[in-house]
Amino acid sequence: MAKKCRVRNRIRELRFLAGEMTQQELAQRIGVTRQTVVAIEKEKYSPSLEVAFRIAAEFETPIGDVFTYDP
Amino acid sequence: MDLSHQEKSILGSLIVTLLVFFYYCSRVVGFATGAQELTIEALWPLVLSIVVIVIIVEIVAHIIIAALAGPAERDERDRLIDAMASRIAYLVLGVGAFIAVFHLVLTTMLGLVFAKPLLRDFWIVNILIFSITLAEVTKFLLQLFYYRRGV
Numbered sequence: 569m570a571k572k573c574r575v576r577n578r579i580r581e582l583r584f585l586a587g588e589m590t591q592q593e594l595a596q597r598i599g600v601t602r603q604t605v606v607a608i609e610k611e612k613y614s615p616s617l618e619v620a621f622r623i624a625a626e627f628e629t630p631i632g633d634v635f636t637y638d639p
Numbered sequence: 640m641d642l643s644h645q646e647k648s649i650l651g652s653l654i655v656t657l658l659v660f661f662y663y664c665s666r667v668v669g670f671a672t673g674a675q676e677l678t679i680e681a682l683w684p685l686v687l688s689i690v691v692i693v694i695i696v697e698i699v700a701h702i703i704i705a706a707l708a709g710p711a712e713r714d715e716r717d718r719l720i721d722a723m724a725s726r727i728a729y730l731v732l733g734v735g736a737f738i739a740v741f742h743l744v745l746t747t748m749l750g751l752v753f754a755k756p757l758l759r760d761f762w763i764v765n766i767l768i769f770s771i772t773l774a775e776v777t778k779f780l781l782q783l784f785y786y787r788r789g790v
Contacts (some may be wrong), residue, residue: 573789600714603643603786607716612789616715 576614576636579605598622606624644708645717646786651700653779655693661770663689667765682761686768720785728778735770739763 583589591609596600598619607613608623615623624631642650666685705711746759 600716601643601712604714604716607747607789608790613716619715 573611573614574638576611576638577608577634579623579634580610582629582634586627594623596625597626643786644704644711645713646783647704647708648701648711649779649782649786651704651774652697653783655696655700656772656775659689659693659696662692663768671763682764686764716790719790720782721790723785724778724781727781728774731777732770732774733765734775738761739766739770742766 573625578614579594583591590601595605598605599622600615600619604613604615611620612618620631620635624634663685670682743759743763
């Protein structure tokens with residue numbers, strides 16, 4: 569039933585590399601709810617460009633390293 | 640099933656809406672079967688009391704949910720899901736409003752305005768109330784669906 573979006577991401581991996589940052593911590597830092605972080609990680613929701621940039625900035629990496637488009 | 644605060648809140652609103660609607664229906668059946676005299680004086684207090692009941696019960700339900708699940712937080716995903724569900728609910732409401740107007744025009748044009756114009760008003764009021772309820776229920780169900788499926 570889950571609708572998979574075509575935007576892939578490495579957020580789970582980047583959270584691990586950032587010292588096992590929790591979903592709640594990331595959510596607070598980028599200004600969304602934990603449920604939204606969960607949905608983005610599960611690729612059930614494509615975030616807005618602004619939130620995508622905030623996530624990339626949080627991990628100090630280019631946005632293209634966090635999100636990729638799978639046509 | 641792990642439900643988010645928003646999902647619990649929507650589920651609470653859905654249950655309240657359905658319970659109040661069934662209560663309203665049970666009272667309206669009283670009018671329809673003639674158990675209670677159909678007068679405008681009897682109908683409007685019922686409609687107003689339903690509105691007051693919905694407001695009070697919704698407030699109490701949301702206070703309980705907030706106490707159990709913490710304060711509500713909304714972000715862009717919640718707003719998107721709300722907008723997507725509202726768009727469909729608006730269509731449902733629009734169809735209901737159209738049927739109410741169609742009913743009014745048809746009964747007037749065909750000279751079917753009954754000896755009791757109140758009966759026509761009764762049907763129009765109830766078509767609108769049913770449409771509003773159906774639109775709300777549609778919105779809540781779609782929100783729950785979008786939260787589960789993803790958007």
